[in-house]
Amino acid sequence: MKENRINPSESDILIVDDKPDNIRILSSLLKEQGYKVRQALSGEMAMMAARAAQPDLILLDIMMPGLDGYQVCQLLKQDATTAAIPVIFLSALDDILDKVKAFSVGGADYITKPFHVLEVLVRVENQLALKAANQQIRQLNHQLEERVQERTRQLEIANTKLLEMALHDPLTGLPNRALFMERVLGEIARSHQEDGYQFVVMFLDCDRFKVINDSLGHIVGDQLLVAIARRLQEHMDKKDTLARLGGDEFAILLPAVENIHQATRVAQNMIDALCYPFQLERHEVFINASIGIAPSCADYSKPEHLLRDADTAMYRAKNSGRACYHIFDRAMHDAAVALLELENDLRRAVEREEFILHYQPIVDLALGRISGFEALVRWQHPQRGMVSPASFIPVAEETGLIVPIGNWVMRQACHQLRLWQEQKLATVDFGMGVNLSVRQFSQPNLIAEIDEVLQKNQLNPQNLKLEITETAIMDNPRHASQLLLQLRSRQIQLAIDDFGTGYSSLSYLHSFPVDILKVDRSFVKGLQGNQENLGLVVAIINIARTMGMTVVAEGIETEDQLWCLRDLECGFGQGYLFSKPLDAQTAGALIAANPRW
Numbered sequence: 001m002k003e004n005r006i007n008p009s010e011s012d013i014l015i016v017d018d019k020p021d022n023i024r025i026l027s028s029l030l031k032e033q034g035y036k037v038r039q040a041l042s043g044e045m046a047m048m049a050a051r052a053a054q055p056d057l058i059l060l061d062i063m064m065p066g067l068d069g070y071q072v073c074q075l076l077k078q079d080a081t082t083a084a085i086p087v088i089f090l091s092a093l094d095d096i097l098d099k100v101k102a103f104s105v106g107g108a109d110y111i112t113k114p115f116h117v118l119e120v121l122v123r124v125e126n127q128l129a130l131k132a133a134n135q136q137i138r139q140l141n142h143q144l145e146e147r148v149q150e151r152t153r154q155l156e157i158a159n160t161k162l163l164e165m166a167l168h169d170p171l172t173g174l175p176n177r178a179l180f181m182e183r184v185l186g187e188i189a190r191s192h193q194e195d196g197y198q199f200v201v202m203f204l205d206c207d208r209f210k211v212i213n214d215s216l217g218h219i220v221g222d223q224l225l226v227a228i229a230r231r232l233q234e235h236m237d238k239k240d241t242l243a244r245l246g247g248d249e250f251a252i253l254l255p256a257v258e259n260i261h262q263a264t265r266v267a268q269n270m271i272d273a274l275c276y277p278f279q280l281e282r283h284e285v286f287i288n289a290s291i292g293i294a295p296s297c298a299d300y301s302k303p304e305h306l307l308r309d310a311d312t313a314m315y316r317a318k319n320s321g322r323a324c325y326h327i328f329d330r331a332m333h334d335a336a337v338a339l340l341e342l343e344n345d346l347r348r349a350v351e352r353e354e355f356i357l358h359y360q361p362i363v364d365l366a367l368g369r370i371s372g373f374e375a376l377v378r379w380q381h382p383q384r385g386m387v388s389p390a391s392f393i394p395v396a397e398e399t400g401l402i403v404p405i406g407n408w409v410m411r412q413a414c415h416q417l418r419l420w421q422e423q424k425l426a427t428v429d430f431g432m433g434v435n436l437s438v439r440q441f442s443q444p445n446l447i448a449e450i451d452e453v454l455q456k457n458q459l460n461p462q463n464l465k466l467e468i469t470e471t472a473i474m475d476n477p478r479h480a481s482q483l484l485l486q487l488r489s490r491q492i493q494l495a496i497d498d499f500g501t502g503y504s505s506l507s508y509l510h511s512f513p514v515d516i517l518k519v520d521r522s523f524v525k526g527l528q529g530n531q532e533n534l535g536l537v538v539a540i541i542n543i544a545r546t547m548g549m550t551v552v553a554e555g556i557e558t559e560d561q562l563w564c565l566r567d568l569e570c571g572f573g574q575g576y577l578f579s580k581p582l583d584a585q586t587a588g589a590l591i592a593a594n595p596r597w
């Protein structure tokens, strides 16, 4: 703090004494020092002077007729405008009691007459310096207080902003997941308190949004999200909440809903609203949305569960053709739970190797003899018994579990073929068909795995026939053609499974090195010796022949079908007519029996 040097010319001193001589002496002494001096000859005058303009200091005689010094001091201290003025008492009475009284009525200091000049000046200067210091402290305090207030205000603003940021999506400004969940929680509480109170949670997901992001870029994608948010908001009440959960996912909370129709109306309005194109910069963009609706019910205690069920219903909506809504029901929940259980069971099954292979013969139709087998996986579920691949392969595919399962199948099937060769059951050209799923087909280390298995079992690659579907090729044609060339260079045979059910495009065939077409059994089913029904099978067999491919007809169940296929000179066949898929031992026995058809 800077030193408080007094500038006398700025200090106004009031001298109060009923004796003019005293006043004169003091006045001239102080004026000499440069102080401004006023004078009062009585207590009453002193009060008037002090109130009219507050002096910086009062030198106050005690003994005066009328108001004496003590009374004047008391009056000054009682008045807020004059209370801060320091008072130095002047008295000839050098009595201890008087001094005490002087301080008790608010006096700041005490000078006894006759004065010592230097003492007067020092005491005056001290009081003025004290007063100045006090004033400075008050000013500083005031500034400090102002600063604290300003900082508090800024902090409050920052806090509000932080809270706003923590609860809102920065792109659209909509409430985010956290705020949405909080509001749903509030609604759950209300529905538990008020009988019959209902609300609805909806989950909205844009169809094909990724395509727009990928083709037009993220900036346009972001603009589109903002535009979607605005448009959706137009179809909502003030009391409703529209939140962005992330990506192209939005959630809607409709409180106080009378009935489900009210919610479906909102959902339909939103779907309709999104049908109109969005004009973004130079692009006209079309987008659809699928909506899942979860109505409240007493069972819900957690907001996540409502959102989860709305999400499940949204997926159902997407699967049933997009741009529509679906209402969640119990059966969907059960199906979702069952799927989850299946997935968990399947994970465990992989660890415990609960799988087994069955083998179905593939018959050379000209010779009527077994030419090889197709390996078909089964799951020996500890509770559910034998589970067919149709009910677990899709889940395995979706979860990626198909990769370890598929590897196991490949190892097991090759090992079995090796055993049959060692037992002299399988001839050198005996084939083993192994199914490859789409996911396996795109595994980067597939070829390495196959090489290792063939090597380990000392198999001729020509004996291995990999069965893939058209989808595996068409999902990523460039990758497929590279992979197929690698397989071809090893002379591993490649079969297109369920041919005719996928892309049904014969045109792509010649660009891929395929060895075998397995005609789907839905085509074989129609064969009853009636020439008109032969249609596609004839075409497929002819095309395969001109392209040097072999044909295997799947699902042969009747003699009629067999004769018909023989007539058409179809090379190979597979089906219940010959044999159902058999466990390894029974299949081995079948080879040994060397049946003829």
Ligand code: C2E
Binding pocket: 360, 375, 376, 377, 388, 389, 390, 393, 406, 409, 435, 436, 437, 467, 497, 498, 521, 554, 555, 556, 557, 574, 575, 576, 577, 581
């Ligand atoms: P797929 O590869 O087309 O196998 C032929 C399916 O048709 C087998 O069903 C077989 O039992 C059945 N089948 C054979 N002959 C007849 C018949 O005369 N009539 C009828 N109605 N059906 C017949 P499965 O074993 O239930 O396998 C179903 C599908 O599961 C297979 O179709 C294949 O796509 C898949 N799959 C089986 N094992 C594996 C595997 O190890 N890996 C992969 N990725 N998929 C597999």
Ligand code: MG
Binding pocket: 374, 435, 467, 497
């Ligand atoms: Mg197959």
Ligand code: MG
Binding pocket: 497, 498, 518, 520, 554
């Ligand atoms: Mg098939």
